[in-house]
Amino acid sequence: MDICDYLARRGGAARSLELQRAGFTRTRVGQAVALGVVVRTRRGVYALPGDGRVAGALAAGGRLTCLSAAPIYRLWTLNVPTGLHLSRSHPTHTSGVVDHGRPKHPRHPWLPVLGLADVLVHAVHCLPELEALVMVQSAVGAGDISRDFLYARCQGRRNGRARAVLDLVIPRADSVLEVLANVHFARAGLRVRRHVYIAGVGEVDFLVEECLVVETDGSTHFEPKSIKRDQRRNNRSIVGGYLVLRYYYEDVIHRPEAMVAEVQAVLRVWRRPTNSRLGDLFA
Template sequence: MGDCFDRLSHVMRLFHGVCRLRDLLSRGVSEPEVAAAVGRGELVRVRKGLYATPGADPVFVAARRTRSLLTCASAANFHGLWTLARRDQPPDRYHLLRPTGADRPDAVVHRDTWVAPDPYAPVAGVADVVLHALRCLPELEALLMAESAMHQGISLDFVRERLPGNRNAPARAVLGLVDTGSESPIETLARTHLRRAGLHVETQVEIEGVGWVDALVERRLILELDGKTHEEPRQLDKDRRRDRAAQLLGYPVFRYGYGDVVYRPELFVSEVTRMLGFPTGIDR
């Protein structure tokens, strides 16, 4: 029994807690073993031919039950893509890939698919996820997902070539904003807001005597965009030393957090613009 249970547990983990009977059988788990696991409460029969562990992600279970795949914003966390959504807040509606069949009233349904899905989870392939996001989400949310996908190696040309025609012009415009120099969502948003204000922004710039900075605005103002790691005492001390070194060289340093850039972008841009109006020790 131990070997049977180990094999069954392994397959269920492989499939993220929700698995079709045919996938269990193809991996050496027998129907009597499945039935016994259901009897012991180790598996739940979701529908004919589909089983889940009691602790399986209910979103994965719902997707498998409806023969759908999670995509767009609903698949971002699975693929490690950047988003504006908080992980502890469930969305109002999920995004599903359903090439055929009726639309679900409680979901945003996407029909087109270009690449193979994840082999084990009910999630569309990362290229499909990005393409759906570009055609569906607000501009900045789509940009974050696309740019982080490019960091993972997804080809910008591959994505652009699958967005032909006038209907996809807004999606291609989002791709025009992609700059893989940014290393975090807040850097991407800050760069985009400032460039739209007409400012020259370089990302991840090395300054002699200071080191690498998140962004250099108009070649004379250093912008540092802080995440939670910058709240740690050791990092705070390091940041202060770097700031002093930069200021001694004539560079003003502005530091902003996630909330400043995401929730107060107008104020963020206004402050940076005002600072650039003051004389500094840098002649560029």
């Protein structure tokens, strides 16, 4: 096996002892370093160039958890991880490292990463509310863990904040945008149904107050075929008697207050008497 392939399967890094056990001699490792396809991050730790999470965990003597473990489990995140979130047997002050508690559940079988349960429990205690929510939602939605299981690990008065995050998890969400838009609409007091099927249109992301269709569109909706399909869906929704608004990543992530304000403004117009609405439309 090629040393790069081996390291890739190990999350991008391994200790020299692991490499030797896998059959890579010191000479072979040295040649890979000389060619630049492998880097020596510190004494006894070798890694592929680029992402250094696993190498950082090995160098710091810990296991990845919380936000730093999200890419390993392919969890949704809002921000690119900065620094390292680790679980270490003997934590010491290390610049750029956030130390978490020791594991209480089975660890990852071969990578220096905590198990998914510990990763998520650490996240709901450590991260800002919405950042923790999207991680938990993606794991629950994929069927990798249940919300009830996490609830059971977050009992007691000190875990109220963690349970508040779990309360925001919904049965199904197809994207980060759906998760966050649902939170913002609910907190604005809007009556919302998700994944509603409308005859002639198909399934829509949200039906707000039974009259307004709201769609949250990711990057795939910018493809020419998708744009035409979405515009035709808009037309069919309006012909069917619904209003339609569409929001994108920037709206949901960076301008949620403006998004909610627009939804509320449209609903206010819709609730006016018919003649008044027509006057607004043709003024």
